[in-house]
Amino acid sequence: MSDSTPAIDFRGVSLRFISADGNATVALRNFNMAVARGEFVAIVGPTGCGKSTTLNMITGLLKPTVGEVHVMGKPVQGIDPRIGFVFQADAVFPWRSVIDNVAAGPMFRGKPKQEAYAMAEDWIQRVGLGKFGKHYPHQLSGGMRKRVALAQTFINNPEILLMDEPFSALDMQTRTLMQDELLKIWSGTGGSVVFVTHDLEEAIALADRVFVLSARPGTLKRVYEIDLPRPRVTSTVRYEPKFIELSKHIWDDLREEVTLA
Structure with missing residues (x-):
């Protein structure tokens, strides 16, 4: 398989839930995202916009109502042993x-x-x-x-690592240490990472690209290239002018959606 084939590929994905009383809720609408081999992607957005839902569709725990999710060039068919998952709660x-x-x-x-x-x-x-x-x-x-x-x-x-707010329960000092630990380990693996977080600074410090989702139903509002050099030390990269500039631009986008949510 060509290395140019994305590790993860969302193609026009929408997901609708039907509740017990028959009401429909659209969690994601026409969502597109391609993650390259070895790329670190972060997803940010307001509560309830479908961030964690995207991870569950990569693992096959949820199936799209419309569209397709591909992993390593093939449609998702159940749990893939090449995928690792780190949760918010200890496992x-x-x-x-x-x-x-x-x-x-x-x-x-x-x-x-x-x-x-x-x-x-x-x-x-x-x-x-x-x-x-x-x-x-x-x-x-x-x-x-x-x-x-x-x-x-x-x-x-794992060839793909999915992380759902893994450090959110930690204090700031420990969280920063764990972010650096993650980057150090990931840099030696060649794997792809999809990292869901509410913390915009965490997303920028870690990722190659940040995907901003809109308020529910979640759609892809904008993608930001994080052109900060690697290797990064998260405790110091936050003070770089480029980091501060990116934070302001992405927060402008995100603030609109948080207000709507």
């Missing part, structure tokens, strides 16, 4: 230690136990939890649990 098993949590994915995919645990040990070191492999989730801070979640996801070498 760790509370009864398992850190290393047991991280090794679970490779073992589920058929790796021998010894190999899975060697991989897990490597990834625990990569995310800075080398001394905490035997700890349980309740013994970890919020930021440390997010590091476990990143290790759980990246250990499976």
Whole structure:
């Protein structure tokens, strides 16, 4: 397959929900988005505009009412093992230690136990939890649990990573550290990322492009190229004149939609 084929391709997608009382709600309307191989895309928009809905259609959990969603050049047909997902809430098993949590994915995919645990040990070191492999989730801070979640996801070498407000519950300092950790790990994988967030500055600091959605029904209002050099340090890039200029322009777009919503 050609590298020019998008990793993710939304083609004229609309999604309508029918409630129990028979009323129809249009979540997305005529939505188009193509994500290239190795590209980091962020989606922003007001509450209820369909940001998380786009992720659920990439995974196959939701199907478009109209249009098509393609992954790696083919229509989405159920759950794709090449896709990793990081949620807002922790997806760790509370009864398992850190290393047991991280090794679970490779073992589920058929790796021998010894190999899975060697991989897990490597990834625990990569995310800075080398001394905490035997700890349980309740013994970890919020930021440390997010590091476990990143290790759980990246250990499976996903070609596509979907992230639904993964750092929103963290304090600002920890959030900034996790953003840098994400960029560091992602830069070595060649995978594509779709990152949903309410935080405009987070979107600009992380992404190659920012997609702005309108108020419900969500449509693509505008796409912004984030031409800030990489590698980036999120704590310092926010003070660059180009970053500030982009923030003002995108917020002008977003403010209109938030007001409507």
